[in-house]
Amino acid sequence: MTQTLFTNANLVLDGFADLQPALTVLVKDNRIVAVSASPISAPEATVIDVGGRTLMPGLIDAHAHITGLSLTPKNIAYPAAEIAIASANYLRNCLMDGYTTIREAGGADHATARLLAEDHIIGPRLYYSGKALTQTGGGADFRTPDEAIDPCGHVGPFSNMSVIADGTAEVRKAAREELRKGATQIKLFASGGVVFPAEGHATRYEFSVEELEAVVEEATARDTYVMAHVYTDEGVRRCLRAGVRSIEHANFVTEDTVMMMADYHAFYVPTFISLVQRVESAAETHLPASIVDNLQRTIARGRQVYGWARKHKVPIGFGTDLWGPEAQKAQLREFEMRRDLDSPVNILRSATVTNAELLMENGTLGVISEGACADLLIVEGNPLADLSVLMNPDKNLKFIMKDGRVYKNELAAGS
Secondary structure (H helix, E strand, O other): OOEEEEEEEEEOOOOOOOOEEEEEEEEEOOEEEEEEOOOOOOOOOEEEEOOOOEEEEOEEEEEEOOOOOOOOOOOOOOOHHHHHHHHHHHHHHHHHOOEEEEEEOOOOOHHHHHHHHOOOOOOOEEEEOOOEEEOOOOOOOOOOOOOOOOOOOOOOOOOOOEEEOOHHHHHHHHHHHHHHOOOOOEEEEOOOOOOOOOOOOOOOOOOOHHHHHHHHHHHHHOOOOEEEEEEEHHHHHHHHHHOOOEEEEEEEOOHHHHHHHHHOOOEEEOOHHHHHHHHHOHHHHOOOHHHHHHHHHHHHHHHHHHHHHHHOOOOEOOOOOOOOHHHHOOOOHHHHHHOOOOOHHHHHHHHHHHHHHHOOOOOOOOOOOOOOEOOEEEEOOOOOOOHHHHHOHHHHEEEEEEOOEEEEEOOOEOO
């Protein structure tokens, strides 16, 4: 049994409003076993003197994509080896930025989870969706009108992140297949996108009500849930009625639909930085002006929706939706995107305890409490007062522990 004793720590605790000063935390193997204002006797423990810095839970990104090589999810032509290398780099960089858990929203699979579990690669704890479900011509069917089959002669979405399924029998089978392969939740596309819409037109909604209900039923049978990429008002309402638990994006909904989210106890996961990053890189990636205008309108409407979600007490998750190793460098900037929309305390809760609840890991992730996983960060400064301390990990992030294992330590051991 390995033990680590953190002393002289200012803690971010569940229910936090302010840092709790001068506390001691004991970790045994991969769990927190004690949190105390009094000294803890652990003669065999490695002692980490936090030195009055902040000891906080690891961050959680509830909407990540690790299988991209560029900003486009249309990645079918990329060699598998390149995608694997990009995924490994993405995961490592996530962890070194302080994300000890991510929910992958389409693309990662059991092979990636196994590589992490066997320590062949390092990265956050991974909750993966496998292939996201999309209908023919849906938000994750990236074929142009001139493309019917992929280079191998298969009918597919031209992306490793998704699978095309139509009709209740097909979507049910597709959901079962991803769950068979270990998916921790099911991801589906329930409306068109704002960057790569179908060539015909961006859909208001996707999948029939019966199809949505079938996917939810399959997820429920495995004691898990469905997360839905959905931007439109009608699309969100259909998802809620079908039992979808996690609403991703939702930039074009009305206030009445936000109230409906609250009534259905759904989670809302906005992803601002992915939209901003695409606008910032538009010249480099040759995005048409019409798409850039749409992105800017989408950002503005999303900010309005965020305010309604706060007003009606919808639980707000924290996600980034970034594609490719270059885009991943902006992962911490989601904090920046929200600074004028919410308080540092609420934003930090989104990235810890709220996301933990969304992942069905209450009390296990996102908190420093007895029995929780030992996912811990030590940072210079007080993120409850100033989120910018999290945005410069090279300078301020001094210590990273995931599942009881130390991945970064710039503090000397000893009392």
